[in-house]
Amino acid sequence: MRWTLKPKPSSEKVKALASQLKIEELVATLLVQRGIETFEQARQFFRPSLDDLHNPYLMKDMDKAVSRIESAIAKGENILVFGDYDVDGTTAVSLVSSYLKSYYPNVATYIPDRYDEGYGISYKGIDFADDNGVSLIIALDCGIKSIEHIAYANERNIDFIICDHHRPGDTLPNAVAVLDPKREDCSYPYDELCGCGVGFKLIQALGKNRNQTIDDLLIYLDLVATAIAADIVPMTGENRVLAKFGLEVINTNPRPGIKALIQNVKKKVLTITDVVFIIAPRINAAGRIKHGNAAVSLLTEYDLDQAGQFAAEIEQHNTDRKDLDKQITIEALDQIEINEETDRFTTVVYDENWHKGVIGIVASRLIETYYRPTIVFTKSGDKLAASARSVKDFDIYNALEASSKHLEQFGGHMYAAGMTLKEENYQNFKNAFEKVVSETIHPDLLTPEIAIDAEINLTDIDDRLVRLLNQFEPFGPQNMTPTFMTKNIIDTGYAKTLGQNREHLKLFVKQSNSNGIGAIGFGLGDKLEITKNHQPIAICYCIDENEFNGTVSLQLRLKDIKPD
Template sequence: MRWKFKPEPNEEEVEKLASELGIDKVLSKLLVQRGIKSFDEAKDFFRPSLENLHDPFLMKDMDVAVERIEKAIQNKENILVYGDYDVDGTTAVSLMYSYLIERCSNVATYIPDRYKEGYGVSLQGVDFAADNGFQLIIALDCGIKAIDKVQYAKEKNVDFIICDHHKPGEKVPDAVAVLNPKQVDCSYPYKELCGCGVGFKLIEALEYRNDGVIENLIPYLDLVATAVAADIVPITGENRVLAYFGLQVINTAPRNGIKAIIHQLEKKELTITDVVFVIAPRINAAGRIKHGNFAVSLLTELDYEAALEEAANIEKFNADRKELDAAITEEALIQIKDNNEEEKFTTVVYDENWHKGVIGIVASRLTETFYRPTIVFTKSGDKLAASARSVKGFDVYNAIEACSEYLVQFGGHKYAAGLTILPEQYEDFKRKFEEVVAKSISKDLLTPEIGIDAELDLCSITPKFYRILQQMAPFGPQNMKPIFYSSSVRDNGYGKQVGSDKSHLKLNIIYGADRRTYGAIGFSLGSKIDLVENGFDIAYCLDENTWNGVTSIQLVLKDLK
């Protein structure tokens, strides 16, 4: 791993902020690194407020969207809430449906079938709306590239409102309203909302138009926080505020569906990491293994006992997902080895029998293994569908776009994308993608990087230091959990490999003149046991560990040298 130290911030700014806040200089340095340089900015950061959310009407087309929905409600038109089958899409659909059903009864939901319809707005979905008398479709987390589908809907007298956050193409659909802060002509101040976040801004605007207040919408924030966590959007600005209050809802008064998912957990308070690794995979499993409708049904369920039954079904889907994921990853690794492709700049693999619902997870696993841009293909009807994942610092969306002559369809983000090609184009696409990445990627990006925030004297780790550090949560992209560096530490001689396969490292680190001891755990670092015989350097996070009823601060090692 490469250890990369973040640039040193301005020393005067660090000292000034430390003095104003009465905190350790290391903590002040972490704040300045995150662009927080004044008392007021720190107050907003440590004490998020719903008052800091932007006026939703600053978003392009918001007023038009609100007027169209109000007209639909007044005229008792049928409204179809349409969304993608992943976490962001299903939470967004659940949010919009839950809000609208309180005001009108003519609302239904539609999630496309991952296998029969594929990603985004489908012709089948438009036909469903037209055939069943829906005059308005509100599309969430999709639609920004559905130019032909929206036109097709127009011809069938079905209106579209699009709420999306994916990168727009040169043209946008001719919908009644297109809500997407990433549009070049949209002056909305915050550009990094997820799809559910854009949906939340729409219900916020509807609430304000009807003389409501933001506090009325707090119960919906458990859905928004789940989408923010799952979609790996920056935890900055509005996303941080929405995630902060959404986590409070998850921990105090979650909707029945989320309550049913987490009811067996022993943890008293869930973090954003728990949302990513516990709640999100289960919601995702519905669309991956069966159908996204199961997720929407769970997230909108008003009866808790029924929610428990639905959550049990989704738990089975998640178990199936884990088995498929493990089996396909193993097959992909064999394919790469058999084809002697370990030394390439990219990983591109294909098998017509791989389950379309888990190829994104497999792409992530392969990226972790080989650490290079990765695409996993499978058969989807008469075409090949794929999920792409990237390494830190490399834009896989742009790399795929550079292979446009071979693409039937594609979309996504810098680090994750989906695409469709014709079977006969596979080898040509694979060759071109390798060429594009080889020419454009910096070689050091092919080695995993640990971004180190600050050097820390272990003697500085006090309960107060840790308490303030925890107030920087929720953590996530652009506000990651701080990683510290300490040099020339020693183990007390009882360091050992732990875990059933001895893959983890358990140490007791001695530091300072008073020879204080700090418990440390290094997951997947068991092979480095030989490095701890003498002085060594560590990169680590801080966390709490409870053992036999005693809670202490422990070091979670990321690497050691």
């Protein structure tokens, strides 16, 4: 691991903020690192308010979208709410469809089949709309590059409203309205919304027309928070507001579908991390193993018993998903080792029998081992389909764009993308992608980095600091859990390994004359030797509160240790 200590911000800014907020300079340092330099910025950070949400009509084409929907309702048209099969797409479809159905009956939903139709707007979906007398499709979390699909729909007198958050191409589709804060001609103040977030802005605008306030829309924020967590968008601005209030809904009054998913969770209060690791994978599993419709059925069900049945089915899908991704990861690692490709700048693997629903997870697993931009291909019809994942600070979307002459289509973000190509182009693409990455990636980015906020002493850690750090939640990109480094540490002699394969490390550490504190290092069991005989070590960690037998104590969650 590569430890990187973040630059110290201006001492003048830190001292000024510490004085204004009456907080320690350490906490003020953490805030300034996050771009929070004034009292008002700190207020918005620590006390997010629904009043901080922007007027939805500031988004380009929002007026056109609302006008077309209101016209459809006035004329009794059939509306189809279309979205991708992942968490962002299924939550967005659930949100917009359930909102519209609350006052208008002629609304149906459509999630494309991952295996038959692939990602995004499909001709099959448009044909379904045509066959069922649909004259308006609202596309969520997809569509920004679907120029030919929209033209196909227009020929059939079907209008499209696109709600997307992916980067547009050079030309926008010929839709009635294109809502995407990443449009170059869109001056909306915040451009990091997820697809469900854009969907929420749409219902917020519709609500304004119906004299509804933001309080009337709170019941939908459990969906928005789930999408924000799953799509790994920055936890800043509107996302932070929506995630905070969405978490409150999840913890106090979640919809029956989410309630059914978390009913066996023993924690009293769920955090955004729990949403990422408990709720999101289960919603995702529906589209990965069976069909995304199962997720929409769960999230729009209002009967708790029926929701429980849906949740049980999805739980089984999630179990199947785990078994599949474990097996395919083993096969992919074997393939890399057999081909002796460990000196490459990229990892690109292919097997026609791999399950398309889990190749994105497998790509993430391979990065854990080889830490390189990674693409996993499988057979999909007469083409190959793939999921790509990147390493920190490397834009894999740009690398795909530079290699795109070998691709049929692609789309995504800086860190994750999907694509299809003809089988005969696989090797040419693989070579081109390797060339682009090798020429553009900084060698340091091929070693995992731990970004450290500050170097501190163990004596700096107390209940007040932890209370303040807890108020930094919800955590996520651009507001990660603060990570600290402390040097000249010794284990007091209680070091041991835990876990079935002794893969975890438990310590009790001290620094000079400080009080001792417990520390746990998941996956650090192989570091036991360097803690013995009171050898000084440096530790890199986050601060946790550990609850055991009703007693809460402070604990260090180790990210790495090394001899000091």
